Amino acid sequence: MNVIEVENLHKRYEDHVAVDDVSFTVAAGEIFGILGPNGAGKTTTVECVSGLRARDGGLVRVAGIDPAEDRDALRRVLGVQLQSSALPEKIKVWEALDLYASFYPDPADWPELMARVGLADKRNALFASLSGGQKQRLSVALALVGKPRVAVLDELTTGLDPQSRRDTWELVEQVRDSGVTIVLVTHFMEEAERLCDRIALIDTGRVAAIDTPDGLVARIGGGQTMRFRPSAEFDLALLTEIPEVADAGVEDGHVVVSGTGDLVPAVTLLLARHGVVPTGLRVEQATLDDAFVALTGRKIK
Numbered sequence: 661m662n663v664i665e666v667e668n669l670h671k672r673y674e675d676h677v678a679v680d681d682v683s684f685t686v687a688a689g690e691i692f693g694i695l696g697p698n699g700a701g702k703t704t705t706v707e708c709v710s711g712l713r714a715r716d717g718g719l720v721r722v723a724g725i726d727p728a729e730d731r732d733a734l735r736r737v738l739g740v741q742l743q744s745s746a747l748p749e750k751i752k753v754w755e756a757l758d759l760y761a762s763f764y765p766d767p768a769d770w771p772e773l774m775a776r777v778g779l780a781d782k783r784n785a786l787f788a789s790l791s792g793g794q795k796q797r798l799s800v801a802l803a804l805v806g807k808p809r810v811a812v813l814d815e816l817t818t819g820l821d822p823q824s825r826r827d828t829w830e831l832v833e834q835v836r837d838s839g840v841t842i843v844l845v846t847h848f849m850e851e852a853e854r855l856c857d858r859i860a861l862i863d864t865g866r867v868a869a870i871d872t873p874d875g876l877v878a879r880i881g882g883g884q885t886m887r888f889r890p891s892a893e894f895d896l897a898l899l900t901e902i903p904e905v906a907d908a909g910v911e912d913g914h915v916v917v918s919g920t921g922d923l924v925p926a927v928t929l930l931l932a933r934h935g936v937v938p939t940g941l942r943v944e945q946a947t948l949d950d951a952f953v954a955l956t957g958r959k960i961k
């Protein structure tokens with residue numbers, strides 16, 4: 661069942677088109693990623709979905725609600741993670757949660773939520789005294805305090821150190837496991853790869869592709885590249901006869917073989933049959949970054 665439907669979304673800022681034509685659906689229980697370089701239109705897209713910005717064209721529905729028509733109904737089903745700077749420096753953790761809970765007729769049990777995001781011992785701490793990771797965890801708790809079916813998390817881990825980033829990823833997975841559908845805006849490949857069930861690659865206000873992380877990589881012929889020095893000469897044409905091999909050539913004295921599936925065992929077995937040992941073997945997996953470059957001609961960062 662789809663919780664979010666976006667069709668041909670269009671949004672301009674005066675004469676600048678921020679979102680040209682974006683369509684996607686998000687199924688209940690998914691972590692759906694919106695991935696793209698700075699300025700691609702990711703934030704504008706989720707702001708239109710969250711009712712924070714009026715769209716200029718297209719259709720948006722969240723649990724059947726049009727954000728442009730009924731913001732009160734939307735607020736009951738969708739929580740947005742606000743940028744941390746939106747909170748006053750001197751508010752305490754518990755006060756922020758209590759305040760946000762007061763906005764909803766049937767809020768979550770916020771002390772329980774505070775414990776769930778690992779901030780129970782920071783209950784009386786001032787917002788300004790929290791670390792970057794703690795501020796982000798508080799912002800996730802605030803997005804969840806209205807017991808939403810959908811949570812929109814925008815650039816959640818930007819500015820966090822690697823450990824805090826990983827802790828935040830675990831929290832996002834726990835939120836998903838509790839039954840909340842998540843829309844995650846990011847420009848971190850690793851984050852999208854690790855967390856998202858499906859990803860929309862957005863570039864210059866348009867969707868370049870939507871697929872699972874593996875599916876996106878597979879679209880570019882995907883898989884892997886092997887690079888090695890053969891211990892003895894052999895006929896490269898032997899390699900291209902293996903179904904897993906897409907391409908084989910020589911670069912700087914190294915044999916470079918790209919392909920998919922069980923490429924590595926298939927190639928090493930064939931080499932062994934011909935008495936060839938692949939010395940200094942390195943295997944590289946194609947990444948989402950490679951997929952983005954191949955699909956848009958541009959790098960994400």
Ligand SMILES: Nc1ncnc2c1ncn2[C@@H]1O[C@H](COP(=O)(O)OP(=O)(O)OP(=O)(O)O)[C@@H](O)[C@H]1O
Nearest residue numbers: 673676678696697698699700701702703704705847
């Ligand atoms: N309030 C605004 N007024 C005018 N132009 C804007 C406004 N907000 C965004 N833009 C422009 O619209 C385009 C899309 O911006 P948006 O913030 O949606 O992109 P983004 O993909 O979220 O980028 P980032 O990762 O940098 O946040 C950019 O060119 C941006 O400069």
